[in-house]
Amino acid sequence: MQIITPDYYNDFKCIADRCRHSCCIGWEIDIDDVTLEKYLGLKGDFASTIKSNIEFCDTPHFKLGADERCPFLNKNGLCDIITNLGEDMLCQICSDHPRFRNFYDDFTEIGLGLTCEAAAEIVLTKKDKTNFNLPPEALELPIIKLRENLFAVLQDRDFSIDERVDNLLTLIGAKLPDNVDWYSVFDGLEKLDNAWDTYLSRIKDGIDSPAANNSLDTAYEQLLVYLIFRHFTDCRYDEKLTERVLFAALIYKTLKTMNRSNTIKELLEIARLYSGEIEYSDENINTLLYMLSAHQD
Ligand code: SF4
Structure with missing residues (x-):
């Protein structure tokens, strides 16, 4: 089975007790x-x-303690299972996090998810254009060739990031609907963290924020490349090719509007929250794809 990963994939290391979230x-x-x-x-x-800390049921899981802490997260922010037994004794979900895997018949893609602050920093502060280790056979696949074209448009640094997003949408012949109240749509989704509400309130007036300076263009480029890498190829399953490109543009505009300070620090926080709120819920993603589909001409 071919594995496709971004070039920063092996840079990740959990920061354990230094992790704020x-x-x-x-x-x-x-x-x-x-x-x-x-x-x-x-x-x-x-x-x-x-x-004694396992809840034995259809889906066995650890019993969370006060503040919903894993019972093995000690007061120093370290994992007692690792310190007592070693990393090999972690359950799969803990070993995997924050990696995500997308499985297809002919290849599997693995990336780092933005919900982890250490991973978000690696992805969004990368200065060089992100490349993917594509086996030669993968490059023959139409879906991968098309995605390479999308990446090329997003990574064309002769243009501002807003121009690149416009070029992306022109390439697929679609535009973001301008008659949707995206605040209400996001606000109606299942939510996890109150901090997300604070940022959501910043899109009450819309997601077409006035152009800020271009100091974060590279960070937004990395965000868009991440979004296309993580979400686009699933159009093989649901045929929502246009909607999945629009999804990337929607999330870019939404996070950019939320980032009022136009700083990488705030973008990292917003991206972390976005990922936890949206990317770990198929229901939330499908609602956004549906809204993007229902409002196309
Ligand atoms: S969120 Fe990331 S850095 Fe923090 S504990 Fe989890 S894997 Fe480690």
Whole structure:
């Protein structure tokens, strides 16, 4: 099976106790069958601690503690399972995070998700154009060739980032609908973090923010390339090719409008929240794709 990854993929390392928004807080941590079997086979005091913190049900998971903390996230911000047993004893979901995987018949794509602050920093502060390690066979696939064209438009630094997004939409012959109240659409989606509401209130007047200076053009380029890499190829399943490109443009304009200070620091925070709120919910993504589909001429 061919694996496709962005060139920054191996740069990721969890920053553990230095992480301000640990993924070990606020998320249900499901335990896969293989790891559950390993836990059940353990002996000793720590094995008992693990077993007593598992909620045995259809989808076994750890019982979250106060403030929805994973019971193994200690007060120093480190994972007791790693310190006691090693990384090999983490369940699949913990080993994978913040990586995402998109599976297709002929290849699998793996990337770093923006919901992790360390990953977001790698992706959005990268100065060089992002490349992907494409096996020669992948380059023969029409969907990959088309996506390479989309990347080329987004990475054409002779143009401002707004011009590049316009060029992208011209290439696919579509435009973002201007008769949708995107604030109400986003506000109606399932939400996780109150901080997202603060940023949502910034799009009440629309998502066509006046052009700021271009100091963040490279960061927004990386955001758009990430969005196309992560979401576009699924049009193989749902045939929403146009909508998935529009989705990238919509998220770009939304996050840019939210970033009133026009700083990378605020963009990193907004991107982290966006990813957690939208990208981990198929329902939320499908609602946005539906809105983009329903409002095309
Ligand atoms: S969010 Fe990222 S950096 Fe923070 S604890 Fe999780 S994997 Fe590590």
